[in-house]
Amino acid sequence: MKVSIIIPAYNCADYINRTIDSIFAQTYPRTNLEVIIVNDGSTDETANILSNYEHEFTIIHTKNKGVSAARNEGLKYSTGEFIQFLDSDDILLPNKIEEQVNILKENNADVAYGIWQKFVETDGDIKITQTIDRKIKGDIEIALFSDYWYPPASILYSRRIVEKVGGFKLWLEMVEDARFLLDAAIMGAKFFYVPKPTALYRIGNENSLSQINELKFVHCCFKNAVSVCDLWKEQFVNHPQKKDAVINCLRYCINRFSVLNETYFNIAISQLLEIEPNYIPTQKGLLQISSKILGYRNAERIASFKRRLLK
Structure with a gap:
């Protein structure tokens, strides 16, 4: 079954190669991975770097409209039964997609989520700074609205729930990923927790809106x-x-x-x-x-x- 990986890319020349390498390292069959990268009006060398992947990936260039618009644009080109949103500075662990696809298929679920780790990168070396192992407890809508957040890299969605949600809220410049996950719960998604590390979330990125x-x-x-x-x-x-x-x-x-x-x-x-x-x-x-x-x-x-x- 095909997985569409959608990456919004804005001024990420320093990071995106490592993110792409984590896609190539997946144990899930490469032929069943569809990679869509939306260059959201980058002003650095991002476009030049992405030109190296045009023969393997779908590369889309747009004016700068923000991360939600970029993800929604990528969704238009996607054809996979499962959707993986991946920020351009984060990293998928090798078994991530394979394990979460199997979980969703075996349990007829819509959202697979799991353990994720914060990291910093110094001179090419990755250092894990924190491991977050949190299974949602209590009322899932209240939990996702109030207390639980997961980076997009740690989640895998079924296409059916993504289509029910209908895309990211363009009027939210931040917390848009948290709202998308909440909307999935509101639309009745079946969630399943994977108690294994799934992805690495970069901290200390000066381009991160939440830090600006x-x-x-x-x-x-x-x-x-x-x-x-x-x-x-x-x-x-x-x-x-x-x-x-x-x-x-x-x-x-x-x-x-x-x-x-x-x-x-x-x-x-x-x-x-x-x-x-x-x-x-x-x-x-x-x-x-x-x-x-x-x-x-x-x-x-x-x-x-x-x-x-x-x-």
């Missing part, structure tokens, strides 16, 4: 929370844990916006109060006490002054 701009990251978390709230709000009465999960995410955004952007800070408070008009924090402390006396919005405004002073 905290405000943009928090704003994407906020937009995602508002969107998920719209999907879940009819379930809040019977599933209050989902309501709590959205509120907790908004509380995080409010906390960070208080020192990053006053406009977003006020918008996020309004969003939370729309969900829970008489909201009082459950955690004991000054914010809870002042919320009871002054109301949550005013309590947060007072707390924000302290946060900015301590910034």
Whole structure:
């Protein structure tokens, strides 16, 4: 069965050869691997490097539109029964695709995920810095929204669930991969955990959006929370844990916006109060006490002054 590997590539000349080498090292039959690389308007030597693979892979060149648009463009060209999203600086371990394809086939599942490892590369040498072994527990939608994240390299999707999800959200510049996985759960995907190392996730990449701009990251978390709230709000009465999960995410955004952007800070408070008009924090402390006396919005405004002073 064919696996389509889709790689969005932006200014990754320093990394992409090693990523491609990890594809060549797969134990899954090479004839059943379809590799699609979308050069997302790179301004370095990425395009020249990719020209070396034009006889083996499908190489697509586009204007810079972001990682979600690049992945969606790659999906248009894919024909595999399974979809492997792979960032251009990460690495697949040799048995990854073979083991996860077998798991999905044997269990008629839609999403295989497994252990992944963080790494740094210095002068060509790879050093593993952390191994993350986390099987999803509890309500899968709440877990994926609140607490669990896996790099795309560590996951394998069935085409049927990818088509149900319908692609990556173009309005999310960050956390788009987490939202895609959550959408798979919302669409009823059957998940299966592979308790073996599957992929290496590079840290310390200066081109990583999440390391460049905290405000943009928090704003994407906020937009995602508002969107998920719209999907879940009819379930809040019977599933209050989902309501709590959205509120907790908004509380995080409010906390960070208080020192990053006053406009977003006020918008996020309004969003939370729309969900829970008489909201009082459950955690004991000054914010809870002042919320009871002054109301949550005013309590947060007072707390924000302290946060900015301590910034």
